[in-house]
Amino acid sequence: MNKATTIGYLQLDGKRAWKRALESFWQEKTSEEALHQTLKTLRLHRLHKQESYGIDHVPVNDFTYYDRMLDTAWMFNLIPARHRTNDTPDVTEYFAMARGTVDAGACAMKKWFNTNYHYIVPEYENQPLKLVRNLPLEAYAEAEAAGITDAKPVLIGPYTFVKLSSGFNSLGEGLEAVLPLYTQVLAELNARGVNWVQLEEPYAVTDEAEADAESLAHVYETLSEVAPNIMLQTYFEAPAVYETLTQLPVAGLGLDVTKPRTQKLLKTQGFPADKVLAAGVIPGDRIWKQAPAQVETLLRFVEETAHPKALWVQPTTSLLHVPETKTHETRLSQTLYDQLAFADEKLAEVKTAASRTAPAETTHPAPVNEHAAVFAGVDTHRGTNADKRRVAQQSFQLPLLPTTTIGSLPQTTDVRKLRRDYKQGELSAAAYEEALEARTAGWIETQEALGLDVLVHGEFERNDMVEYFGERLEGYAFTDFGWVQSYGSRGVKPPIVHDTVHRPEAMTVKAAVHAQSLTEKPLKGMLTGPVTMVNWSFLPEDQPKSVTAAEVAEALAEEVRDLEAAGITMIQIDEPAFKEGYPLRAADQAAYEDWAVRTFQRTHRDVADSTQVHTHMCYSQFEEILEAVGAMDADVISIEASRSRGKILEAFADGQFVNDIGLGVYDIHSPRTPAVAEMEAMIERCLDLFPAERFWVNPDCGLKTRSEAEAKASLEAMVEAARNVRERVEAKV
Numbered sequence: 001m002n003k004a005t006t007i008g009y010l011q012l013d014g015k016r017a018w019k020r021a022l023e024s025f026w027q028e029k030t031s032e033e034a035l036h037q038t039l040k041t042l043r044l045h046r047l048h049k050q051e052s053y054g055i056d057h058v059p060v061n062d063f064t065y066y067d068r069m070l071d072t073a074w075m076f077n078l079i080p081a082r083h084r085t086n087d088t089p090d091v092t093e094y095f096a097m098a099r100g101t102v103d104a105g106a107c108a109m110k111k112w113f114n115t116n117y118h119y120i121v122p123e124y125e126n127q128p129l130k131l132v133r134n135l136p137l138e139a140y141a142e143a144e145a146a147g148i149t150d151a152k153p154v155l156i157g158p159y160t161f162v163k164l165s166s167g168f169n170s171l172g173e174g175l176e177a178v179l180p181l182y183t184q185v186l187a188e189l190n191a192r193g194v195n196w197v198q199l200e201e202p203y204a205v206t207d208e209a210e211a212d213a214e215s216l217a218h219v220y221e222t223l224s225e226v227a228p229n230i231m232l233q234t235y236f237e238a239p240a241v242y243e244t245l246t247q248l249p250v251a252g253l254g255l256d257v258t259k260p261r262t263q264k265l266l267k268t269q270g271f272p273a274d275k276v277l278a279a280g281v282i283p284g285d286r287i288w289k290q291a292p293a294q295v296e297t298l299l300r301f302v303e304e305t306a307h308p309k310a311l312w313v314q315p316t317t318s319l320l321h322v323p324e325t326k327t328h329e330t331r332l333s334q335t336l337y338d339q340l341a342f343a344d345e346k347l348a349e350v351k352t353a354a355s356r357t358a359p360a361e362t363t364h365p366a367p368v369n370e371h372a373a374v375f376a377g378v379d380t381h382r383g384t385n386a387d388k389r390r391v392a393q394q395s396f397q398l399p400l401l402p403t404t405t406i407g408s409l410p411q412t413t414d415v416r417k418l419r420r421d422y423k424q425g426e427l428s429a430a431a432y433e434e435a436l437e438a439r440t441a442g443w444i445e446t447q448e449a450l451g452l453d454v455l456v457h458g459e460f461e462r463n464d465m466v467e468y469f470g471e472r473l474e475g476y477a478f479t480d481f482g483w484v485q486s487y488g489s490r491g492v493k494p495p496i497v498h499d500t501v502h503r504p505e506a507m508t509v510k511a512a513v514h515a516q517s518l519t520e521k522p523l524k525g526m527l528t529g530p531v532t533m534v535n536w537s538f539l540p541e542d543q544p545k546s547v548t549a550a551e552v553a554e555a556l557a558e559e560v561r562d563l564e565a566a567g568i569t570m571i572q573i574d575e576p577a578f579k580e581g582y583p584l585r586a587a588d589q590a591a592y593e594d595w596a597v598r599t600f601q602r603t604h605r606d607v608a609d610s611t612q613v614h615t616h617m618c619y620s621q622f623e624e625i626l627e628a629v630g631a632m633d634a635d636v637i638s639i640e641a642s643r644s645r646g647k648i649l650e651a652f653a654d655g656q657f658v659n660d661i662g663l664g665v666y667d668i669h670s671p672r673t674p675a676v677a678e679m680e681a682m683i684e685r686c687l688d689l690f691p692a693e694r695f696w697v698n699p700d701c702g703l704k705t706r707s708e709a710e711a712k713a714s715l716e717a718m719v720e721a722a723r724n725v726r727e728r729v730e731a732k733v
């Protein structure tokens with residue numbers, strides 16, 4: 001019988017006990033001692049749970065107080081000077097790095113590969129490194145004391161750790177710094193009698209790994225001398241350096257065998273006979289139950305092509321990316337409920353798959369191509385150019401450097417309470433709507449008083465920019481406890497697309513028309529774009545992602561037409577998740593861009609030249625995707641620019657990009673009121689690159705998380721900065 005294994009389990013349980021424990025400690029409502037105690041209980045609970053499902057080599061040290069990259073950095077004494085308060089770091093340093101303090105900003109946070117999880121970026125500044133505590137060893141000992149023998153300590157591998165850290169001048173320098181510490185950790189595990197250890201190297205699936213193959217080999221040649229059996233675990237794609245990995249002196253290799261590229265590698269290159277193959281056969285980042293026959297077929301394929309020394313059956317990724325269990329859901333239809341498998345249901349699937357040996361009759365279904373072409377033969381483009389539209393849109397009579405916001409305005413406690421009361425039936429639909437309209441009316445006055453040139457209604461009715469539209473479209477379903485960790489203690493409940501997406505009726509027209517009726521200034525209608533809608537949802541299993549995006553695009557196109565017909569002729573279609581959907585391999589990029597750009601284009605294809613389309617993206621490396629952004633052809637794109645102090649504009653300035661740009665002049669994540677002079681300087685710098693006619697001035701994202709006072713003060717300063725620069729530019733001509 002094959003072994004049933006997992007790569008890692010999730011932190012954010014459905015009841016959110018983990019989150020509550022952390023937040024109550026941060027709010028100083030519980031002691032540090034109580035925090036450790038509560039988290040230990042949760043930690044042991046999940047170990048026993050996995051064991052009870054029949055999982056072998058239950059992973060330990062996958063449980064974190066915030067993030068696993070952070071755990072590793074902290075354990076190595078890789079603490080930025082600004083966060084250090086003790087000689088030997090403790091939770092103070094740990095949470096200072098994660099969340100910042102009054103005096104010291106947090107470490108940066110970045111997207112974990114192509115998932116919606118964000119990790120903490122360790123900062124190397126030549127600190128002397130040392131092993132502060134051997135966390136994997138402690139976790140192993142704890143499990144053993146709880147009666148779980150043969151647990152598998154897991155940690156992020158040295159190669160991936162260095163690649164994702166900042167401050168190392170080169171991979172070589174980074175490895176030189178951390179390899180001795182990994183060696184010490186692993187040697188201590190070995191001395192303790194640990195059997196297997198899992199080292200995760202997801203970076204080995206990226207194109208960049210090809211150039212790093214030698215370093216990877218060096219790392220594992222060094223570590224295997226001292227370590228227990230190493231399971232070198234990859235996920236998210238097939239390794240880009242498969243041949244190198246197969247030749248390493250490690251005891252096992254973990255692969256996502258559902259990926260077509262992995263299957264091809266197994267077929268053409270085989271698998272080393274001296275290694276264990278940990279085969280990811282149950283999708284760890286999706287929520288659909290697998291047909292047992294299909295899994296068996298896949299396993300049979302693996303056995304026949306790989307002939308490994310032994311086979312471990314496991315999910316393709318850590319279970320971090322799915323909710324804990326479906327068992328507490330009551331709102332889902334029986335059909336849908338029956339089709340779902342969240343983390344705990346996957347444990348059962350893994351066990352079942354590992355236990356069966358009977359060969360299946362069915363043939364392996366052709367893998368779905370996520371990036372299948374859509375809108376074949378359909379012209380999705382607006383069919384007009386930026387210059388023509390600029391002329392038609394002069395009717396808005398905007399000043400030079402018009403000021404606006406990104407859409408959401410502060411969601412104060414009373415706004416949240418309104419939504420909650422309405423959802424729980426304590427407030428009638430009419431009373432709810434009236435309260436929202438009053439809120440919008442107040443802010444229309446405020447925006448006018450602040451002197452903003454283009455207004456918004458404020459998005460008070462939206463808890464989340466994807467959920468809001470999902471709830472109004474057919475084909476979506478929502479869970480009550482389906483939390484997935486996004487970063488730290490923060491989670492999201494991604495909607496589930498389970499059927500064809502349709503728009504039964506207009507979704508945003510009424511609120512926009514009401515808001516516009518209160519002002520002479522133009523008001524932007526606010527929509528969430530098709531790419532973001534699919535990148536932040538769980539999608540049907542057997543359908544390419546692009547197909548769902550195309551359905552959403554048609555629904556949004558209807559909404560755009562309705563808005564236009566109702567007199568809302570400035571419409572923003574947000575795409576903050578456009579960049580994060582990019583595939584891990586360059587070879588897949590063109591196919592992604594094709595459907596992503598075309599579905600976005602489709603949403604605004606049918607509007608008149610005089611209707612102005614905006615889009616908004618935040619926190620993206622725009623340099624890499626500029627051509628696609630240009631092809632989306634929104635009249636105005638607002639971008640995050642404050643953190644790079646406008647440097648990003650250099651990429652836009654090479655002449656290819658013809659649309660207008662909304663400069664995000666201050667960081668909305670900071671509670672600090674930005675200085676007028678600072679914002680002026682940034683605008684001025686950008687004017688060296690572009691004519692002033694092409695710029696807008698705005699914050700770098702929505703203001704929903706800010707207090708009213710913070711938002712007002714910041715916007716006041718922003719409007720003043722724009723005015724000052726406007727006056728100077730106009731005085732020059």
Ligand code: MET
Pocket residue numbers: 406407408465526574576616618701702703704
């Ligand atoms: C993450 S992007 C958010 C855009 C949205 N319109 C807002 O202002 O909140």
Ligand SMILES: [Zn+2]
Pocket residue numbers: 406576616617618700701702
């Ligand atoms: Zn944003």
